[in-house]
Amino acid sequence: MLSLENIINGIHTWLNNTFDPTLALTCEFVLLGITAIAIFAVLGLVLVLMERKVAAIMQIRKGPNRVGPFGMFQTVADTLKLIMKEGLTPDGADKVLFNLAPFIVMIAAMLLLAPIPFAKGVQMWDINIGVLFISAVSSISVIGILMAGWASNNKYSLLGAMRSGAQIVSYELSAGLSVITIVILTGSLQLSEIVNAQQNGWWIFKGHIPVLISFVTFIIAVTAETNRAPFDLAEAESELTAGFHTEYSGMKFALFFLAEYINIFIACAIGATLFLGGWMPFHIGNWEGFNAIMDYIPSSIWFVGKTFFLIFLMMWFRWTFPRLRVDQLLNLEWKYLLPISMLNLLVVTVMAIMGWYF
Amino acid sequence: MITQYLFYFLTFTAIFCALLVVFSKNPIYSALYLIVTFFATAGHYFLLNAQFLGAVHVIVYAGAIMVLFIYVIMMLNLNKEVEPHKSNIIKIAATVCGGILGLVLIAALRETELGEITEYSNNGIGLIEKLGNVLFGAYMVPFEISTVLFLSAMVGAVFLSKKNIH
Amino acid sequence: MILNDFFIFMKQELMLLFIIFLLLLIKVGKDRSNESLLYLINLLLLINVIAGFILPGEGSLFSDMFRTNPLIALEKNMLNIGTLIISMQSYSWLKSHKHLLEFYILMISTLLGMFYMISSGNLLMFYLGLELSSIPLAALVNFDLEKKASSEAAMKFILSSAFSSGLLLFGVSLIYGTTGSLAYAEITSHLSTDPLQIFAFVLFLAGFAFKISAVPFHFWTADVYEGAPVAITSYLSVISKGAVLFVFVSVLYTVFKPLADVWYGMLFVLSISTIIIGNLFAIRQDNFKRFLAFSSIAQVGFILVGISGSSSMGTAAVIYFVLIYIFSNLGAFGVVSIVSSLTGKERISDYKSFYKTNPFLSWILTIALFSLAGVPPAAGFFGKFFLLIAGAEKGNYLLISIAALNMIVSFYYYLRIVKSVFMEPNESPIESLTIPLISKVALYICLLGIVILGLWSVVYDYIFTLSPIF
Numbered sequence: 001m002l003s004l005e006n007i008i009n010g011i012h013t014w015l016n017n018t019f020d021p022t023l024a025l026t027c028e029f030v031l032l033g034i035t036a037i038a039i040f041a042v043l044g045l046v047l048v049l050m051e052r053k054v055a056a057i058m059q060i061r062k063g064p065n066r067v068g069p070f071g072m073f074q075t076v077a078d079t080l081k082l083i084m085k086e087g088l089t090p091d092g093a094d095k096v097l098f099n100l101a102p103f104i105v106m107i108a109a110m111l112l113l114a115p116i117p118f119a120k121g122v123q124m125w126d127i128n129i130g131v132l133f134i135s136a137v138s139s140i141s142v143i144g145i146l147m148a149g150w151a152s153n154n155k156y157s158l159l160g161a162m163r164s165g166a167q168i169v170s171y172e173l174s175a176g177l178s179v180i181t182i183v184i185l186t187g188s189l190q191l192s193e194i195v196n197a198q199q200n201g202w203w204i205f206k207g208h209i210p211v212l213i214s215f216v217t218f219i220i221a222v223t224a225e226t227n228r229a230p231f232d233l234a235e236a237e238s239e240l241t242a243g244f245h246t247e248y249s250g251m252k253f254a255l256f257f258l259a260e261y262i263n264i265f266i267a268c269a270i271g272a273t274l275f276l277g278g279w280m281p282f283h284i285g286n287w288e289g290f291n292a293i294m295d296y297i298p299s300s301i302w303f304v305g306k307t308f309f310l311i312f313l314m315m316w317f318r319w320t321f322p323r324l325r326v327d328q329l330l331n332l333e334w335k336y337l338l339p340i341s342m343l344n345l346l347v348v349t350v351m352a353i354m355g356w357y358f
Numbered sequence: 359m360i361t362q363y364l365f366y367f368l369t370f371t372a373i374f375c376a377l378l379v380v381f382s383k384n385p386i387y388s389a390l391y392l393i394v395t396f397f398a399t400a401g402h403y404f405l406l407n408a409q410f411l412g413a414v415h416v417i418v419y420a421g422a423i424m425v426l427f428i429y430v431i432m433m434l435n436l437n438k439e440v441e442p443h444k445s446n447i448i449k450i451a452a453t454v455c456g457g458i459l460g461l462v463l464i465a466a467l468r469e470t471e472l473g474e475i476t477e478y479s480n481n482g483i484g485l486i487e488k489l490g491n492v493l494f495g496a497y498m499v500p501f502e503i504s505t506v507l508f509l510s511a512m513v514g515a516v517f518l519s520k521k522n523i524h
Numbered sequence: 525m526i527l528n529d530f531f532i533f534m535k536q537e538l539m540l541l542f543i544i545f546l547l548l549l550i551k552v553g554k555d556r557s558n559e560s561l562l563y564l565i566n567l568l569l570l571i572n573v574i575a576g577f578i579l580p581g582e583g584s585l586f587s588d589m590f591r592t593n594p595l596i597a598l599e600k601n602m603l604n605i606g607t608l609i610i611s612m613q614s615y616s617w618l619k620s621h622k623h624l625l626e627f628y629i630l631m632i633s634t635l636l637g638m639f640y641m642i643s644s645g646n647l648l649m650f651y652l653g654l655e656l657s658s659i660p661l662a663a664l665v666n667f668d669l670e671k672k673a674s675s676e677a678a679m680k681f682i683l684s685s686a687f688s689s690g691l692l693l694f695g696v697s698l699i700y701g702t703t704g705s706l707a708y709a710e711i712t713s714h715l716s717t718d719p720l721q722i723f724a725f726v727l728f729l730a731g732f733a734f735k736i737s738a739v740p741f742h743f744w745t746a747d748v749y750e751g752a753p754v755a756i757t758s759y760l761s762v763i764s765k766g767a768v769l770f771v772f773v774s775v776l777y778t779v780f781k782p783l784a785d786v787w788y789g790m791l792f793v794l795s796i797s798t799i800i801i802g803n804l805f806a807i808r809q810d811n812f813k814r815f816l817a818f819s820s821i822a823q824v825g826f827i828l829v830g831i832s833g834s835s836s837m838g839t840a841a842v843i844y845f846v847l848i849y850i851f852s853n854l855g856a857f858g859v860v861s862i863v864s865s866l867t868g869k870e871r872i873s874d875y876k877s878f879y880k881t882n883p884f885l886s887w888i889l890t891i892a893l894f895s896l897a898g899v900p901p902a903a904g905f906f907g908k909f910f911l912l913i914a915g916a917e918k919g920n921y922l923l924i925s926i927a928a929l930n931m932i933v934s935f936y937y938y939l940r941i942v943k944s945v946f947m948e949p950n951e952s953p954i955e956s957l958t959i960p961l962i963s964k965v966a967l968y969i970c971l972l973g974i975v976i977l978g979l980w981s982v983v984y985d986y987i988f989t990l991s992p993i994f
Contacts, residue, residue, distance in 0.1 A: 132413040139421020143393060146428050150386060162429065169425055466719040499589040500652050503640055507656045510633035514663025517626040
């Protein structure tokens with residue numbers, strides 16, 4: 001059948017039959033690299049347009065509708081514009097760090113694509129500490145942001161970078177604790193196992209209230225980690241003149257911009273994988289008939305649907321809640337979210353030991 | 359074969375970047391080189407099949423501790439001109455002392471006869487399940503005492519940073 | 525059964541943990557007056573001391589991570605008594621301090637760390653206990669937030685403490701690498717005079733010598749003792765040193781027994797240089813705290829003489845001496861603490877004609893200084909006597925004679941203070957102080973301790989029967 005899994009397996013066997021194993025491996029790496037860049041490009045296009053359209057609909061206006069039918073090529077036009085802009089480097093800026101920073105943020109975003117299961121059997125690297133790998137790599141992006149702020153030689157950039165860095169490091173804790181609740185229920189850190197454990201129902205339904213609490217905590221934490229409204233004090237236009245990427249223009253700014261949207265996609269993909277079942281269709285217990293019907297829809301469609309639903313949720317937040325001040329933001333994390341996450345972890349552990357879940 | 363190349367690459371990266379940490383003039387560069395050193399060490403952990411330890415090493419050291427270091431360095435705003443320099447005699451004396459210590463260590467290493475190295479049959483010794491069993495079994499007391507250590511360090515840190523309200 | 529063992533063996537640690545958490549909860553709750561809190565805390569510490577004497581067990585838990593026997597229980601009780609005395613003596617300073625609860629939480633955390641360090645059977649637990657006992661101390665040294673000298677002392681303390689911890693850990697990792705285990709029992713069977721193991725031992729010794737401020741590693745002592753608040757100085761000089769000395773003696777005699785010839789020479793050099801330098805520098809000091817710092821360095825030199833004999837009398841002599849040292853040093857520090865908190869004067873020249881205005885305090889100071897010097901009826905004499913006898917086991921009379929000669933030098937600087945307290949005139953002497961009752965009780969306890977330990981041999985015999993024969 002024409003499923004992604006079969007195509008990929010087919011390519012793998014063909015490569016191994018034609019060339020010797022090391023060359024086949026190298027070819028696969030190259031193909032993966034090209035795929036990753038292609039995913040980036042497509043996602044960037046789609047997400048930026050989606051953001052603008054969703055914002056427009058919520059504000060009862062039309063959004064981009066000139067360039068191409070329904071404004072489909074708007075992002076292409078934007079990208080062309082950014083490429084052709086002059087890339088200024090400020091005078092007192094630290095040239096090495098200034099140029100390196102956008103790449104570090106991009107590298108972190110790209111590495112995070114590796115362990116995510118996109119469809120049944122389609123996963124770049126099924127490492128057996130998948131969840132921990134995601135946590136580790138998302139810590140790298142903080143360093144890129146701090147470098148960007150410092151190297152710009154600009155007080156507003158530095159302030160924005162420090163606020164942004166503090167926010168990300170704080171909310172990483174709550175996000176990690178929420179993720180660990182699912183790991184406890186599954187019993188493994190491997191992402192493919194977590195998805196397989198949701199065969200008879202998604203965790204958000206199986207693990208009733210505590211998992212719901214940790215889902216909510218996760219969404220809040222991840223919105224804050226990606227510097228998204230209502231936690232976007234560090235880069236809001238009216239506040240700090242765009243924060244840590246003030247001094248960036250042209251292609252480097254495009255890299256930051258793109259990396260932010262990819263981070264949103266990845267965060268929602270992780271949320272969908274852990275809480276909403278990843279590529280697993282909507283099964284209800286062991287009801288064979290219903291499950292067979294749900295299985296008919298390809299798993300990649302399920303995955304993309306769930307992820308985009310969560311992305312829509314995050315975009316919805318932007319136009320619903322007012323922006324939080326930086327001390328309110330840190331207050332929320334350290335005094336409310338973190339104790340709640342820890343208590344929730346305790347409750348989930350008891351639940352997992354006693355078997356009080358479906 | 360490839361693990362051997364990887365080992366040498368990681369070793370040279372780690373040592374080179376560690377030296378650069380000490381020798382670079384800009385403190386932010388030192389912090390960034392230290393981050394690269396930590397990544398190289400985490401790579402070594404992965405080579406030894408301690409995957410959990412390697413990932414946690416990156417999360418804690420490179421992701422949290424170094425970020426705090428970078429914050430402090432940025433706030434201190436050190437410049438090359440402001441920093442007080444030690445006199446040359448002290449620098450020479452320190453180098454000589456450090457060199458002698460290194461020489462003694464190398465001599466001791468050469469004179470030592472290696473004992474038998476027990477080969478552990480690779481039954482998943484670095485995996486998280488084994489680590490969890492050992493941590494909550496035989497090493498329970500150090501684990502719990504380290505929590506008291508963190509608690510008292512936090513109490514001390516919060517106390518030290520209190521502002522005088524007059 | 526194992527749960528019963530757990531509660532009986534670890535009862536001292538569990539009590540301290542209970543006190544820490546109780547104080548944390550009080551801190552989160554509503555504000556109470558400092559005096560009522562101080563009464564509560566001193567009462568809890570008293571209960572802790574009394575309960576520590578009941579039912580000392582013998583055994584080990586968690587595959588030798590925690591060992592206990594009557595000697596270890598006695599050592600912990602001594603530290604408990606010392607902490608209680610310090611807490612009672614600093615009553616007047618803490619009464620008006622804003623951060624009372626943090627003080628006790630941090631201090632009891634360090635005490636907990638020392639307890640775990642003393643009763644560890646594994647180098648990992650030992651290191652963890654060592655860190656737990658030194659990190660909160662760095663915050664405590666900085667307790668007078670307003671004074672710059674305090675912050676400077678804290679910086680020096682934490683930087684040198686971290687560096688020496690690093691050296692010690694390097695030594696521990698080399699030992700692990702060459703012997704293959706961290707448990708005390710297994711290390712001894714794999715140790716031999718291998719060059720790398722000797723190197724590891726030297727690093728280990730460097731870390732220890734830092735904590736007890738033996739001479740080449742003593743540079744942090746004077747400044748930290750001078751800058752820290754008096755209560756913390758007394759805690760550092762008595763309890764911190766005492767705990768590390770206990771561990772030092774037991775580790776040296778059991779774990780590093782195969783290296784006995786090696787460490788004998790090292791201890792010889794360390795003890796001679798410590799005694800000489802401590803004495804020389806103490807002669808010229810004017811600040812009382814700095815003076816007591818150098819005098820404590822000299823006392824440690826004597827203890828090292830006692831340890832280097834490596835006999836069964838060594839353990840008993842060291843423990844007995846630490847007990848005497850607790851009482852005498854806390855007696856001297858008690859007087860300094862009261863004077864410092866009520867008047868703020870810390871220099872020796874301010875103590876001239878102290879007798880005319882405060883006879884009680886000056887008598888306590890005199891007896892404490894006599895004990896520190898080693899004048900016969902006071903207990904310090906017997907402590908040093910036993911140490912020198914223990915040190916003479918190896919037949920190295922050079923060491924003993926140098927130590928004895930230095931005792932004479934130390935007489936000079938101790939008795940100089942006694943002379944100025946009783947005989948020298950002063951235009952503006954320290955005014956007559958009203959001592960709070962609790963601090964008076966603490967000083968009486970110190971006095972009683974010095975007198976009893978000097979005149980009755982019950983305590984020494986008890987310690988001698990408990991100390992194992994090596």
